[in-house]
Amino acid sequence: MIEEVGEWNVTRGRITPQQLEEVLAEFDDAHADALEGTPVPIQGEPPECDVIDYDGPVSREAVRLLECARSGGSVLTDHDVWTDENLEVLVARFVNRPDVSGNDFFSKLELQLDGVADDVRVLFAELFLLQMLPLMQFHPATKVRNIERVLKNASGEYEIPDAIREALEKPVFRGGVAFSTRRFQQLSMLIEFVRYLRTLTTDELDRGRDEPLAWRKIVNKSPGTPERTLRGSLIYLGHPDYFFPIVVDIDKEWIIEAFYPEETGRPASGDLDVDLAALREWMSPSPGPLPNFYEPPLSDRWLDFDEEPAVENGEELEAAPYTVESIIEDGAFHSPQELRRIVDRWDSTKNIVLQGAPGTGKTWLARRLAYALIGSEDEASVRAVQFHPGTSYEDFVRGWRPAGDGTLELVDGPLLQHAELAREEPGIPHVIIIEEFNRGNPAQALGEMLTLLEHTKRSEREALELTYTREGEDRFHLPENLYVIGTMNTADRSLALVDFALRRRFSFFELEPQFNDTWKSHLRDRFRMAPAADIEEIARRVIAMNDQIAADPNLGASFRIGHSFFTPEVEASELWPWFEAVVETSVAPQLSEYWHDDPAAVEGVVQQLLAEL
Incomplete structure (x- = not known):
């Protein structure tokens, strides 16, 4: 590892090949100890430091x-x-x-x-x-x-x-x-x-x-x-006699970059904790107190004081918990067991896709699943984008953009921007929602991110060089706390197929139309004057329509009409006028797309839906 890191620093001009040879020779002498965590001594005069003497x-x-x-x-x-x-x-x-x-x-x-x-x-x-x-x-x-x-x-x-x-x-x-x-x-x-x-x-x-x-x-x-x-x-x-009270890896990285190799005369080993332990032995040898990197003069070397602290002094920021039960309370018709299965699998794989027929609430559910994964309605940790046929790598990951002075500048896209936010807050899951995931070309838009998204590749060891790199920029990897959720409409024939390499890196969940007891209860709450039998009849007719669609060999289950078509957001006055308006303005046009060469079939289904009681 130290050889790879050293060679990387040589290619970046941070040290000379001769300095690398000297460090490797010194490292070999103490290699056995270093493997057990004993830091290789740093030579030279250490900087002055404040210490942690209250722990x-x-x-x-x-x-x-x-x-x-x-x-x-x-x-x-x-x-x-x-x-x-x-x-x-x-x-x-x-x-x-x-x-x-x-x-x-x-x-x-x-x-x-x-x-x-x-x-x-x-x-x-x-x-x-x-x-x-x-x-x-x-x-x-x-x-x-x-x-x-x-x-x-x-x-x-x-x-x-x-x-x-x-x-x-x-x-x-x-x-x-x-x-x-x-x-x-x-x-x-x-x-x-x-x-x-x-x-x-x-x-x-x-x-x-x-x-x-x-x-x-x-x-x-x-x-x-x-x-x-x-x-x-x-x-x-x-x-506490070895490790520093620093729980954010990005802080450790910044400290190491500030001291290695300029201050220490040697490259970092690749192990943040071992390198910090070496700095400790250099500045305040054990059993003395730990150097305090968050106070001057050491903080002046790496810490940007313009940044706001994650938590204000003395304040406890406790958001209301958001769980699967919260999704149900918000109006989901899916079972808690199904929603919990999705969240648990997502937590494991990092990347999932919600797919299903139109109107099954994929976009609505994706954001609420993100809140449940995070544990609170943390808007800052969720970012939504939409793919379209023109979405490119340069749009989503990084690309050149015109600057105000007439030149071109390299600009990070939504994925890298959100990844950086996640890296700065490693204790909080950060979610990027990709709507209409297959409306563009996902493999083309992702580029090398297709590999880096995989949950087993979220480490510095698996880092890759980006297609467009800035001068002196290291290889890149996605943080472990970045999660991706895509939504896919499986009924749109014009959409791109998702290739096998991408499918292997995502878990897919099919969202079914939910004309169940929970949905019926929602309708009874919205139409308080309507007889329960009328709501049962509407459910029967819609399910019969979907059965007919699923049985059509040219269509199938992915083309069924979802419950969102038949779910009013606010209380309405009359059940049947509302239902008639939904069928005529939303469902019938959808059916006309399905049976574009058979208007009689469309008319027959519409008549069945709107038949007199």
């Missing part, structure tokens, strides 16, 4: 909590609450019930934990404590109040020890908005993480306790949603 209480309590996670125990009681049985209760009641209704996290939590034993509540409180422990963005009183809210319905009384209060009052880093807006997902991942620890052998646990990079591997391999900032926090808390 002792957090480090102390983190050791206690992580020991409970490995071996059992408690920091709030005198007996073991970190048992496998209590963990399984939390999996069943909390992790596996993400869609319980509730206006906020704590109202949902009370429904999820209703009736559980005190030990289960205490375990959840201690997991919550581990999540909040090092964070600066929450006031200490807020952290204490959150723990007390978890325990308030317990049958016993529990006190937060002074040692824990001291740690809560001396936080170490600002974690970003994900620690608030994705609280459910982060705590679910913590529960899964502790379960994973219980599957490891004693030797594996001992290695994780003794070796920083072994601990990092354990944290990153544990199951659950990515939650990059939380995993970064766990990595730091497991070895």
